[in-house]
Amino acid sequence: MLTYFARRMLEMIPVLLAISLLVFGFIKLLPGDPARIYAGDDASREAVAAARAHLGLNDPLPQQYLHWLAGAFKGDLGTTYRTQQPVSRVISAxxxxxxxxxxxxxxxxxxxxxxxxxxxxxxxxxxxxxxxxxxxxxxxxxxxxxxxxxxxxxxxxxxxxxxxxxxxxxxxxxxxxxxxxxxxxxxxxxxxxxxxxxxxxxxxxxxxxxxxxxxxxxxxxxxxxxxxxxxxxxxxxxxxxxxxxxxxxxxxxxxxxxxxxxxxxxxxxxxxxxxxxxxxxxxxxxxxxxxxxxxxxxxxxxxxxx
Structure with missing residues (x-):
């Protein structure tokens, strides 16, 4: 049974990778500007541009995905745009x-x-x-x-x-x-x-x-x-x-x-x-x-x- 469990866990990895890529792509299609949300409704153009650079939104999409994936493997799911708290902490609560x-x-x-x-x-x-x-x-x-x-x-x-x-x-x-x-x-x-x-x-x-x-x-x-x-x-x-x-x-x-x-x-x-x-x-x-x-x-x- 342990062998079966280990094999199924290994098979889970490519499935999760494929789904994560699909989810990442669909989320990027959502309307709106994440940098504006992160900086706040009253933020200036300069502040929004700085937020976009800080969040890495100016990078190519493949690079953004790989950056997120690398962080996820380390347990770092990023920071929320609303409260600037770690996503893992918000989800844990x-x-x-x-x-x-x-x-x-x-x-x-x-x-x-x-x-x-x-x-x-x-x-x-x-x-x-x-x-x-x-x-x-x-x-x-x-x-x-x-x-x-x-x-x-x-x-x-x-x-x-x-x-x-x-x-x-x-x-x-x-x-x-x-x-x-x-x-x-x-x-x-x-x-x-x-x-x-x-x-x-x-x-x-x-x-x-x-x-x-x-x-x-x-x-x-x-x-x-x-x-x-x-x-x-x-x-x-x-x-x-x-x-x-x-x-x-x-x-x-x-x-x-x-x-x-x-x-x-x-x-x-x-x-x-x-x-x-x-x-x-x-x-x-x-x-x-x-x-x-x-x-x-x-x-x-x-x-x-x-």
């Missing part, structure tokens, strides 16, 4: 709020989604199945920002328990986490039901039942264990979605995380922050996919990673 929000949304949505999916599969064709899957379809169809606004309007404001802006107390994470995880719970419910029913129709499951094994033992030892393999793939993808998809939720609740930071950086055309955040999201998705592959061998030891 916003990373933990996003991580806590993603974990909170992930935990409740996965537990509820798995439970609903298993119950729906066991009650296939009955009213419980119809009701639970109708709820799942509604959760998938509901726009995230709309659910967040509904929770603010009908839960936060009438009762005054939760803050509708920022992260001031532990309870403030509840509504954003519910908003963020709603669609994930719905997706997990439908996917778990499908995986469960597919495995339940396999020959080895029918053989186990024909041997007289108890239905509960067959369900949890044979069906659930094998149904978890495709579910784990979906778990990894959904957690990556939570990290990247938190942009909308953080905007609705003014949550001080990476998504909110990305929106604010786009508004102010803070290119170093945008570049670093996009690369961070890409790295997270690649790393999560690698961890999912490693979990396959944990859930089913028969799988060998090479």
């Amino acid at each position: 916003a990373f933990m709020p996003t991580l806590w929000l993603a974990l909170a949304g992930f935990i409740w949505s996965v537990l509820l989604g798995l439970l609903i999916g298993v119950i729906s599969a066991l009650k296939r064709g009955k009213w419980q199945d119809w009701a639970l899957m109708s709820m799942a379809v509604g959760g998938i169809s509901m726009p995230t920002f709309w659910l967040g606004l509904l929770l603010i309007q009908f839960v936060a404001m009438p009762f005054g328990i939760f803050s509708v802006s920022g992260f001031n107390q532990p309870a403030d994470i509840i509504l954003p986490a519910l908003t963020l995880g709603a669609s994930v719970a719905a997706v997990m419910a439908r996917f778990t039901r499908s995986a469960f029913l597919e495995v339940a129709q396999e020959d080895y499951v029918r053989t186990a039942r024909s041997k007289g094994l108890r239905n509960r033992l067959v369900t949890w030892k044979h069906v659930m264990r094998n149904a978890l393999i495709p579910v784990i793939t979906m778990l990894g993808l959904q957690f990556g979605f939570l990290l990247g998809g938190s942009i909308i939720v953080e905007s609705v609740f003014s949550w001080p995380g990476l998504g909110w930071l990305l929106i604010e950086s786009i508004k102010t055309q803070d290119q170093p922050v945008i570049q670093a955040l996009v690369m961070l999201f890409v790295f997270e998705f690649i790393l999560i996919n690698l961890l999912v592959d490693l979990l396959y061998a944990v859930v089913n030891p028969a799988i060998r990673l090479r």
